Amino acid sequence: MHSNPSHKLIALVAVLLAAVLLSFSARRSIVVDDRASVDIDQPNASACRDCHVDQWDDFQDAPHRLALTAGSSAEVRERLLGQRFADGVLTWEYVAHEGGVALRCSGYDRLLPVDWVFGSGTHAQTPVSVWTNPRGETELLEHRVSWYPDTQSLGATLGQNDDGSPPVDAKYGIRAAGLLHPPAAARDCFRCHTTSLQQRPQRTPKISQTGVSCARCHVGSEEHVAYQQEAGAAAPLESWRGLTPRESINRCGECHRRADQFTPDELTIENSRLIRFAPVSLAQSKCFTVSEKTDRRLDCLTCHNPHQAAATDPAHYRKRCLSCHGDGQTACSEEPPESNCLSCHMKKVEVHPHLHFTDHWIR
Numbered sequence: 001m002h003s004n005p006s007h008k009l010i011a012l013v014a015v016l017l018a019a020v021l022l023s024f025s026a027r028r029s030i031v032v033d034d035r036a037s038v039d040i041d042q043p044n045a046s047a048c049r050d051c052h053v054d055q056w057d058d059f060q061d062a063p064h065r066l067a068l069t070a071g072s073s074a075e076v077r078e079r080l081l082g083q084r085f086a087d088g089v090l091t092w093e094y095v096a097h098e099g100g101v102a103l104r105c106s107g108y109d110r111l112l113p114v115d116w117v118f119g120s121g122t123h124a125q126t127p128v129s130v131w132t133n134p135r136g137e138t139e140l141l142e143h144r145v146s147w148y149p150d151t152q153s154l155g156a157t158l159g160q161n162d163d164g165s166p167p168v169d170a171k172y173g174i175r176a177a178g179l180l181h182p183p184a185a186a187r188d189c190f191r192c193h194t195t196s197l198q199q200r201p202q203r204t205p206k207i208s209q210t211g212v213s214c215a216r217c218h219v220g221s222e223e224h225v226a227y228q229q230e231a232g233a234a235a236p237l238e239s240w241r242g243l244t245p246r247e248s249i250n251r252c253g254e255c256h257r258r259a260d261q262f263t264p265d266e267l268t269i270e271n272s273r274l275i276r277f278a279p280v281s282l283a284q285s286k287c288f289t290v291s292e293k294t295d296r297r298l299d300c301l302t303c304h305n306p307h308q309a310a311a312t313d314p315a316h317y318r319k320r321c322l323s324c325h326g327d328g329q330t331a332c333s334e335e336p337p338e339s340n341c342l343s344c345h346m347k348k349v350e351v352h353p354h355l356h357f358t359d360h361w362i363r
């Protein structure tokens with residue numbers, strides 16, 4: 001078939017324009033909301049302990065706190081050392097290296113030190129290696145294998161190749177070992193998995209606290225600590241309850257993603273990618289959109305305490321449903337109210353052989 005060259009040109013211009021628009025909108029949303037990119041050291045969580053013992057205690061096991069761990073830590077060594085995964089063509093294995101752990105991939109001839117581990121292990125943990133390129137920017141290799149709690153062992157990393165085999169183009173070389181992320185994307189990984197971050201992370205990014213800690217969610221923490229220590233003037237902290245429900249879910253959405261980062265045709269029930277993005281899905285639910293116009297408040301905090309792991313008892317959630325749908329307000333045709341509402345209205349969906357996420361589009 002022949003194609004008209006002017007059509008080709010139009011198509012090229014359209015693609016370029018789309019790319020410019022995309023990069024513009026992505027950059028804008030980061031500038032508006034990137035509280036993590038402030039160049040100062042946020043107060044450390046220990047600055048909060050003396051006065052907020054309960055929140056501090058709860059928080060010790062919170063997935064938010066554990067969302068990022070240094071590769072040199074004893075926990076990482078214990079978890080990864082000796083772990084091995086093979087897919088019939090290649091093997092990936094974690095071995096002792098310079099006091100820490102490194103990945104040995106049969107398709108690549110060098111050891112790759114584990115510099116950081118992403119994820120608390122509640123759902124998964126992905127080791128990464130980082131290095132500084134000649135321009136002084138951090139690049140990141142997301143290892144092709146991750147640790148999963150269901151089998152307590154390695155499997156393919158989500159989003160790389162979900163059946164466990166490497167892509168056909170990557171039997172050899174660094175691509176066999178993992179997925180390479182350029183500086184901007186590497187920075188983004190840290191942006192959502194730390195409390196505060198220096199503008200340009202180097203090999204060891206200047207991270208004041210690994211994981212998502214107090215000051216990341218409590219805007220004004222620094223002033224609050226100073227005030228409280230000077231004999232307890234009024235806490236100048238931004239209050240979450242002062243936010244509208246949409247502002248509140250969008251604040252969580254700075255990392256969990258926001259609906260306004262998607263185009264209208266992406267916001268459909270058929271789009272399975274939305275499963276991973278709770279604020280995006282919740283914002284499509286009638287529970288949210290109709291409640292938003294009333295005094296009944298629905299946001300993430302209706303069901304979750306961000307200082308703890310998510311509750312796993314269906315009765316915890318049923319109580320929340322019935323706070324709005326109790327007393328004859330449930331026209332639910334199927335099941336008496338004492339049952340598990342989630343199994344029909346908020347299903348768990350498999351996104352990977354080792355990973356299930358909850359569909360927050362309540363329907």
Ligand code: HEC
Nearest residue numbers: 043047048051214215218221224225228229234235237239
């Ligand atoms: C010296 C004691 C002290 C320290 C240190 C302290 N706080 Fe507080 N905080 C208080 C007191 C007292 C209140 C209650 C103030 C009030 O109700 O006006 C409070 C209230 C709060 C609230 C609730 C505000 C609201 O709107 O209800 C949050 C959230 C909070 N602190 C977070 C933090 C964080 C995060 C840190 C560490 C960065 C921290 N605090 C450090 C004493 C302290």
Ligand code: HEC
Nearest residue numbers: 063064067119120122192193212252255300304306309310
């Ligand atoms: C700075 C980024 C960031 C912000 C802001 C943030 N989260 Fe998270 N959240 C994460 C990361 C990263 C994880 C994954 C932790 C892990 O590895 O298990 C997570 C995990 C969770 C989980 C799953 C916990 C579990 O047991 O599986 C819930 C629920 C959650 N966040 C709710 C919230 C809520 C509610 C807010 C807003 C109040 C919020 N998050 C704000 C980054 C963030």
Ligand code: HEC
Nearest residue numbers: 118119120123124125126142181188189192254255256276
């Ligand atoms: C826009 C914010 C954001 C960015 C960028 C980001 N993450 Fe996350 N990550 C999250 C949130 C929120 C969660 C928890 C909810 C979920 O699982 O989607 C999470 C969860 C995880 C988990 C735990 C497993 C899981 O799916 O729950 C791993 C591992 C992880 N991220 C690795 C990475 C790596 C590696 C990068 C960079 C390539 C990265 N993340 C970039 C926000 C982000």
Ligand code: HEC
Nearest residue numbers: 045048052055056059064212213214217240241301306307
């Ligand atoms: C992922 C975001 C997030 C992190 C991390 C976080 N908080 Fe909170 N915190 C919240 C939200 C949201 C509320 C409001 C809860 C509500 O209104 O139901 C809150 C409420 C509070 C309160 C008011 C009392 C209460 O429990 O509702 C205190 C005090 C507090 N946090 C302290 C802390 C301290 C101390 C840390 C660190 C050890 C911390 N928070 C970490 C999001 C977070």
Ligand code: HEC
Nearest residue numbers: 286287290291296297298317320321324341345346362363
């Ligand atoms: C803050 C109040 C509130 C909470 C909490 C709440 N809902 Fe709703 N829900 C509503 C409102 C309001 C509507 C819309 C009713 C209407 O159409 O007028 C709705 C609609 C629904 C619908 C119909 C959806 C559709 O698309 O037709 C279902 C199903 C539902 N809710 C189930 C649940 C379940 C299950 C839970 C708990 C996991 C829950 N809701 C929690 C307020 C709430």
Ligand code: HEC
Nearest residue numbers: 249252256278279282299300302303310311312317357358
């Ligand atoms: C009506 C109740 C409800 C609301 C509101 C809600 N969630 Fe959830 N969420 C759940 C349930 C149920 C689970 C599954 C818990 C389990 O593992 O059994 C869950 C799990 C999660 C997880 C763990 C991964 C997964 O998908 O299973 C994350 C992350 C999360 N919620 C984030 C959020 C965020 C962010 C918000 C606000 C936009 C939010 N949730 C609002 C009920 C809710």
Ligand code: HEC
Nearest residue numbers: 321322325330331332333334335336337338339340341344
């Ligand atoms: C066995 C599956 C099942 C269970 C369990 C279940 N539901 Fe339903 N529910 C349904 C079906 C089916 C409908 C009708 C959906 C429709 O009309 O599209 C429905 C409808 C609803 C509606 C919407 C009614 C309307 O006006 O459109 C609400 C609200 C609701 N359920 C709440 C609940 C709550 C709360 C629970 C837990 C106490 C629950 N459901 C448990 C299957 C179930």
